[in-house]
Amino acid sequence: MxxxxxxxxxxxxxxxxxxxxxxxxxxxxxxxxxxxxxxxxxxxxxxxxxxxxxxxxxxxxxxxxxxxxxxxxxxxxxxxxxxxxxxxxxxxxVIKPGARAAIKYTTNGHVGVIGTEGTIRSEAYATALKHIKADVRVNSLACPLFVPMVEQGVLSGERADHIVAQSLKPLKEQNHIDTLILGCTHYPLIIDTIQKTIGDQVTVISSSxxxxxxxxxxxxxxxxxxxxxxxxxxxxxxxxxxxxxxxxxxxxxxxxxxxxxxxxxxxxxx
Amino acid sequence: MxxxxxxxxxxxxxxxxxxxxxxxxxxxxxxxxxxxxxxxxxxxxxxxxxxxxxxxxxxxxxxxxxxxxxxxxxxxxxxxxxxxxxxxxxxxxVIKPGARAAIKYTTNGHVGVIGTEGTIRSEAYATALKHIKADVRVNSLACPLFVPMVEQGVLSGERADHIVAQSLKPLKEQNHIDTLILGCTHYPLIIDTIQKTIGDQVTVISSSxxxxxxxxxxxxxxxxxxxxxxxxxxxxxxxxxxxxxxxxxxxxxxxxxxxxxxxxxxxxxx
Missing domain, CATH: 3.40.50.1860 (Rossmann fold)
Structure with missing residues (x-):
């Protein structure tokens, strides 16, 4: 072929x-x-x-x-x-592969998903996750600033740290998830900043x-x-x-x- | 369904x-x-x-x-x-999934495979790995004592440590691989001992x-x-x-x- x-x-x-x-x-x-x-x-x-x-x-x-x-x-x-x-x-x-990997990695059954407003509103990840494992708990969070930031070439440094920290605050404060799906193909470009912000105890999954x-x-x-x-x-x-x-x-x-x-x-x- | x-x-x-x-x-x-x-x-x-x-x-x-x-x-x-x-x-x-995961995880392109004598002799993993990535380097090692050990219920402790350390010595001494495939479905039962022996710098992949x-x-x-x-x-x-x-x-x-x-x-x- x-x-x-x-x-x-x-x-x-x-x-x-x-x-x-x-x-x-x-x-x-x-x-x-x-x-x-x-x-x-x-x-x-x-x-x-x-x-x-x-x-x-x-x-x-x-x-x-x-x-x-x-x-x-x-x-x-x-x-x-x-x-x-x-x-x-x-x-x-790109949705089911990320969902499936999250089910493989989570041990506490509590998965976070971040994406654009459209993706989060569609609940596509929550649906895919629950389709495989009915009792999985899903915390979704829209991060509307990430795509514009990446498109401007801001991938690290103080400004990126600040935007990511502010955006992920709700997920971090709840402190429930042990696995986080990057539900947008732009986000792997800032995966290091996201991992640093959310902490090493959370497995970050690149849907890419x-x-x-x-x-x-x-x-x-x-x-x-x-x-x-x-x-x-x-x-x-x-x-x-x-x-x-x-x-x-x-x-x-x-x-x-x-x-x-x-x-x-x-x-x-x- | x-x-x-x-x-x-x-x-x-x-x-x-x-x-x-x-x-x-x-x-x-x-x-x-x-x-x-x-x-x-x-x-x-x-x-x-x-x-x-x-x-x-x-x-x-x-x-x-x-x-x-x-x-x-x-x-x-x-x-x-x-x-x-x-x-x-x-x-x-069970062979291709393990091979594919190894290609995903390796960064230096040097993958180890352990299995029974039959599996290692068949070169099934080396073939599967090279089918996906022609220039991958593969170090294979038969560990004939692991299955009998597991079948006897010896999954941890001094005896397990000793057998695993002795068996993996050739791979550990070469110090080339950054990824190790457990090419036998018994081995996930002793994955902790294998990880401890081979070191944290190596990603251990369970084919299961x-x-x-x-x-x-x-x-x-x-x-x-x-x-x-x-x-x-x-x-x-x-x-x-x-x-x-x-x-x-x-x-x-x-x-x-x-x-x-x-x-x-x-x-x-x-």
Missing amino acids: NQAIGVIDSGVGGLTVAHELMRQLPGESLIYLGDTLRCPYGPRSEAEVKRFTWEMVNFLLPKDIKMLVIACNTATAFTLTELQEQLPIPVIG EETARETSTILEFHNQLQTGVATPTHQFYTTGDIGIFVKITEGIFKASADQFQSVSIKRAII | NQAIGVIDSGVGGLTVAHELMRQLPGESLIYLGDTLRCPYGPRSEAEVKRFTWEMVNFLLPKDIKMLVIACNTATAFTLTELQEQLPIPVIG EETARETSTILEFHNQLQTGVATPTHQFYTTGDIGIFVKITEGIFKASADQFQSVSIKRAII
């Missing part, structure tokens, strides 16, 4: 998923599409998110992808079931890492893992300003310059 | 997988079959392992299981592909935990997770002495008396 894995996101957050896919599946090629032009999806209506997501899917399908990863929480919440039913290839989203892990599981289960030693090629598309997208991508991939060399970034009209 | 998950093992080692399945999928019912009478499978020929495994499968299939977990490394190495091709239900083994995690992934992907609030029922069968099996099962489930109450144990003639 020399086909690529397709990855879609409302913008740049899904790059953390792409980065993990490249790390955990180093033989696989990716085609990424970020709808930066219309980001964020969080505050949009369900109908609009569905329409935009289908437009992204229709851009990637002719490129002969073998699997689709919805690397956006909002798009996952609104379109996963529909896409799984209607596409001829396996489709996974977990989604990459499950992509590997599903691909192998369908006998579709890349075999042989062909060098993968990665194509990244953005609907928005290519300069900003390149800058953010460089930032995310800064620790793996080799990988970044193999990435080509283009403007997409969808 | 009110059907149970079927779990087969050469004996009692697979109970660690069953225990994790009950923890990570608390709504699911299990039907477990341990071929204690003919344990261990490790030193047997491929033909014999295949025949015994099919006998176990044919015992479970009429019980209308919705998925099969091969909770034995030797049986996985010899029969997984065949069973996946021939059974009408999803089938997973990881297999339960992937069972959850595959079931949900196939839309076959148990829904509703029905209390699960668990049936455990052994081909051997029921007294010894009950004793070991009680030992494994000691920390979760509630779960053990819901387990019925019977003798199986296959």
